[in-house]
Amino acid sequence: MADVGCGHGSSTVLMAQRCPHSTFHGFDFHGPSIDHARDRARAAGVAANTVFEVVNASEFPGDGYDLVSIFDALHDMGDPVGACRHIAGALGDGGTFMLVEPFAEDDMKDNLHPLGQIFYAFSSLICVPASLSQPVGLGLGAQAGQKRLTQVLNDAGFTHVRRSAVTPTNMVLEVRV
Numbered sequence: 005m006a007d008v009g010c011g012h013g014s015s016t017v018l019m020a021q022r023c024p025h026s027t028f029h030g031f032d033f034h035g036p037s038i039d040h041a042r043d044r045a046r047a048a049g050v051a052a053n054t055v056f057e058v059v060n061a062s063e064f065p066g067d068g069y070d071l072v073s074i075f076d077a078l079h080d081m082g083d084p085v086g087a088c089r090h091i092a093g094a095l096g097d098g099g100t101f102m103l104v105e106p107f108a109e110d111d112m113k114d115n116l117h118p119l120g121q122i123f124y125a126f127s128s129l130i131c132v133p134a135s136l137s138q139p140v141g142l143g144l145g146a147q148a149g150q151k152r153l154t155q156v157l158n159d160a161g162f163t164h165v166r167r168s169a170v171t172p173t174n175m176v177l178e179v180r181v
């Protein structure tokens with residue numbers, strides 16, 4: 005399984021602890037985060053079934069993955085369509101892409117409640133500049149909403165998108181080719 009944009013490896017380590025017989029590949033383009041992820045995996049006792057690598061989301065190695073995840077990172081990427089297209093090609097037959105993004109409604113006016121305003125504020129200061137600083141620079145922002153995310157996924161070649169879970173802060177999309 006591949007955890008793309010894994011940062012410090014929090015999600016990668018949790019999944020590796022739960023599934024000790026599976027191998028988890030954590031990918032992120034930020035070297036110090038990957039160093040930290042390796043330290044955390046060692047400390048958590050999952051170094052044997054985790055592999056971390058510094059690489060762009062559009063270029064991570066391997067294919068035939070059963071599961072690829074992105075936790076709260078797609079909207080930070082400069083080229084989310086390119087990253088998703090790469091994931092579509094890296095999944096094995098019947099493989100699933102689990103996309104976790106901040107929860108947002110599709111229309112901006114529906115996000116103008118206190119939590120949504122906080123999301124817009126830090127997205128404008130952190131997420132959007134992070135995306136704009138990269139090639140393509142789509143600048144999705146943390147409040148894209150399911151409709152816009154589905155458009156990105158469809159543009160990348162995915163045809164099946166289902167919201168499988170939602171919390172006040174996040175939504176989980178089950179995505180298949």
Ligand SMILES: C[S@@+](CC[C@H](N)C(=O)[O-])C[C@H]1O[C@@H](n2cnc3c(N)ncnc32)[C@H](O)[C@@H]1O
Binds near residue numbers: 032033060062074
């Ligand atoms: C908000 S953090 C989320 C980190 C982690 N998934 C988590 O939930 O803790 C976004 C991550 O996306 C990574 N990122 C942004 N653009 C990327 C790209 N083009 N390729 C790989 N990683 C990228 C950043 O380095 C950062 O670690």
